[in-house]
Amino acid sequence: MMGLKRNREREPFTLEGFLDRLAKWVVVDDQSLDVVDCPELRDLLLYIGVELSDDDIPHRTKLSEIITTNFKQEYMAMLLDIENSLGCVSFTSDIWSRQNQEGYMGVTVHYLARCPATGRLVLRCHLVAFRRIRGSHTGVNIGHVFMQVLKEIRCVEKISAITLNNAGNNNTMMEQLSDELELLGIPFDKDGNRIRCFPHVINLAVKAGLKELTELPLFDQDILDLEASAQSTPSFSSDPLQNNPEYRDALESDVVASVRKWVTACRSSGQRREEFEETLHKLKTIDATMKKLRLVGLLKDMDIHWSSTFRMIDRFLETHPVSKEMIKNNPDLSQYEFTEMEISVLADIRYFLYVFHVVQELVSGEKTPTLSLVLPMYEKLLVMLKDLRLQIPELSHAISVSSTKLEEYLNLSRRTRIYVLAMVINPTIKFKWLEENWDADAYSNARMTVFNVLLEYQQDIRKQTKNSQRTESDTPPSPPTDSQSPPPISRRLVSLPTASDAARAQASGFERLDELARTLSASSIPAASTSGTNGSSSAANEDEATIWQHEDLEDQRIVEAAIRAYEQEGVISKGHPKMKDFDLLRFWQAEQGNHALFWRVACDVLPAQASAVPCERVFSSSKETDTMRRSNLEEFTMEELQILKHRYRNDRINFTEGLVCSERELSVIDMDPNVIDELMAAGKIDELKEYIDVSWEGWGMEEFDYDDDEGNN
Template identity: 25%
Template structure:
């Protein structure tokens, strides 16, 4: 059987070079002929001397025989041809592929994502084990620019970075086809993306199932002296998740008063079309805010859009009140605290001593020196707490270090002074913890308001009744401030505690009575219950009687024909209808009563309040709607204040010429990106 008949080449022995080349060309031509019209995946699989070519280069190149018998390799990517005779080897072909820019470009079309954690969704691909192989189109220029905009804005990076040589090199490697852009282009892209996302946020606000709460605060830039107002919207969406979006970060004209601030907010409401959804406004305790809220409330009442005639629209920031209470006490601070300030300042200003101190703390006392001594800012009481906390942590190292440095001995604390510092730190710990709880923005805070204020109230009463100490004078001043703002607990925020299934109304009443007595507790509980009933009556207007639960206990049945036969006058029929309606309502338990009568959950359980109401929303239709709105109410302005840290990153010395419109676009867009999951690195 001939080689052609057998389908394989017989071994060639003692062949001359010309015979070898002739046979090589014959095999190439035969393989090329056999591959025509056949399986395209084998097009490049040539044989030489009956053997299949094994080099990986043929995955990216074609091997062709020219008319003169010369063999050439053609790159799939750049179409460049190179010699491919067997004597030439493949090293030069591999070298070409490693440097081929077009090949790098095309390799971006296929990539792998290893693992499967998180919530990432993959559009297409083949899963092999724990690896997802994707074949996706190369990202377009517009897609790359949008991604760059997200990167720069979410990380608060200067736009000038896009013109840095290192960044240009990075982009040339990962996206060789991308044409580099300027800082002005990136800024324009960011503003354009802000406008696109603004429509999405507007849709989110429009589709909010309940009312919307707001926080607002003002901030002055240290680089431009411009003052900005930040307005943040808070609501609970259809999935019972707490949402937060900055909807205004606008520059204010100089000497703006409270009435003008109200006008700015009303313009914001008109722009977003949310003026009829207002539930509350949480603001700092400032006189211009009082004027602003009076003007705002008057306008919204004319539109008849507020609940209970705007009784609960104005909420004072609880963190600001805590700050006022604590500052009143710290004004009477003891001399030992001044010693601590001076010593920390001394160590921070002397680098050799600073270095030596932390060496002793680490090597001798095995303390964690990633923690550092902190110097407080007198106007921020929480920084004073942190200073005391760190000073107590390094106590042993401080005593040892001071004893070996003569110039520091004047700052040495006695045992009595160390005891005072410990007492003050323990006392301030309660205020610090409550402030942190009230400052949350991703979880509800209104339901924890009552317990937080109750803890502070209890601490002040207990400390005032204790034997004289470093705290005695402080507490007297703090109690006066507390009574000024919180002698009467905020009613709507106390109502929010009832919607915590672990506490309910009985729990609120128990705690209040424990602190202020039975009589005061009964009055307070009655006020809460009455307020909830009045609110539910307003909410029923949107639901009819769908929220009533239970069965009518009367067996009597009336229809219009029976009434018409019994009564000659329409007024008699109407009187009877009103009587029976009142009787029916008296015999039916309201949703509020049913909820309050059910056994409360265990106080020690970690309960997600929003998920509880999500699960029970079909049982308590009206009550859950009220719960949704009250639980979305923020007790502090911290969510708006946090935007000012963004403002500091946006308005830098090199960016002080940004227009107010651009500043607002960047501040809002960065906040919206955070909500989408683009949180800044810690």
């Protein structure tokens, strides 16, 4: 059975429904607006639509009007969703060029919300702008456009972190944005509110190391941005290489470039590709040791794709027996022959690149929070590279250059306090990693950062309480509660919630990284400025000052108690029952009532993106729109199409959600939904609980704690 089909009740035909679906298909499938003028399509629609007439089918102009109307409706609905977010809104942004060289800025928003259908916490992502950048792409110009987008989506006062790549104009853009927000009285720090795209940092470190091993394209902007003091050509003068001349000769021959040339030659014609495929099938047939070879072809590296050099070398080594046989059978390909030493060197380079590849994939998710992983990944990667220098001393010069580049960006990232907050609200990390890996001063400053942020939230809660009561009181408030969010939904009795696919993929990535680290191993953050309540702007009398002091001390006491209670619960580590299928969103779904102040932090910090991957994916999708047949699209139409397409694709129903079960879910097979409904309707809760307990028996779940499964204590 190739897939699952669900019967859907056919809706009565309406012209409005037809036009809406037609417009949606054109947008999502990147069809030309002229497609509705195709006689064959119109004939097809008339053939299957017995209630349609030719006048009902729109032409290009009418279709364009329908798409614009749909865009306005979806855009306003999106703004309402953003307005109702549970916390602040984070952003990613990048620049992309169309075929006609027009520059466009993509802007995505990320925020925490509740799924209307289930009540569960979800990370929302929307494309809110795909804006033409006119004139020079200076940071000032980009900052102006970004500020305009903020105003349009009404997020000027809800802005949190912005994730950008490491281009120099983004530094100026953040300065410009900070200046404009300051004029509006909105606090915003060009360093503190910026997140540097971690996969892009990894890419820079990889290229810095590769530059020591092979010639890289001169037009590569990342290479042009490397320090002028760096070597312009690979250097092979390290002691380990001098002691291993055969290895050095293989490196000096630029073995990476040799692979690239072979891949290009092998993919240059249909005949070569066919021969490669035939040789692969032949080896699998006649050689028992080759039966496990996958039926795959060679890959060519592309500068615009991260990890592409790793994938090119990895695929070449995987299929090397095929290349070797093919070269042996074609004397005209002898120039592409590889020695055993060259293959050995390539294997070492692949291992070097693989370390980065694993980390890069781990933090590139957009549907599960990854920001808390960044600083630990920096540190872990540096340790792994240190071990790798000992394991492959011949590549130590390249590994050292990559390490230096990583350390440079690690120091820059430590200036951004959101990394600390992201780690602390991750129950698998909390303060433990900071205490174990940072010096005493840095750790103390990090704790002070968390304290000050929680104090701001507590003071805000006090103000909200006063405003709601419309009375003045110097008595301490009751323990803070989340006034913005409804209480956690009750536990589902039959279908137990499991971690999301994104969370499971993240856990799998951690396992791969830990395994790699075990194999290889055979600073400071400035204190955040304390922003307390300054009281009335007018002269305050002594009694008011005394009340304010009491309230401030009480707020500090509440924050200290909140931190102490959060720490006393300990860290969720390997072997902990909650670690199975751990999902950060599910954790805070359950714990928001127990740690109200940290919950407020989670609402603001969890949506922050560790990478600009969401924008990269938008640009990949945009290439499907910007085809030769659609190269004359106006900039406003281009923006409408991209925003609509992103929104429509995000709204697609996942018909397999809930069908892929964990072992625990498969255990729940003996409960009749009708019986549950009857007991619930009759209010027979004790009988219902007994019925559930009986259903667990025989499946190894007799001691299952319902509350514990949801992460409650």
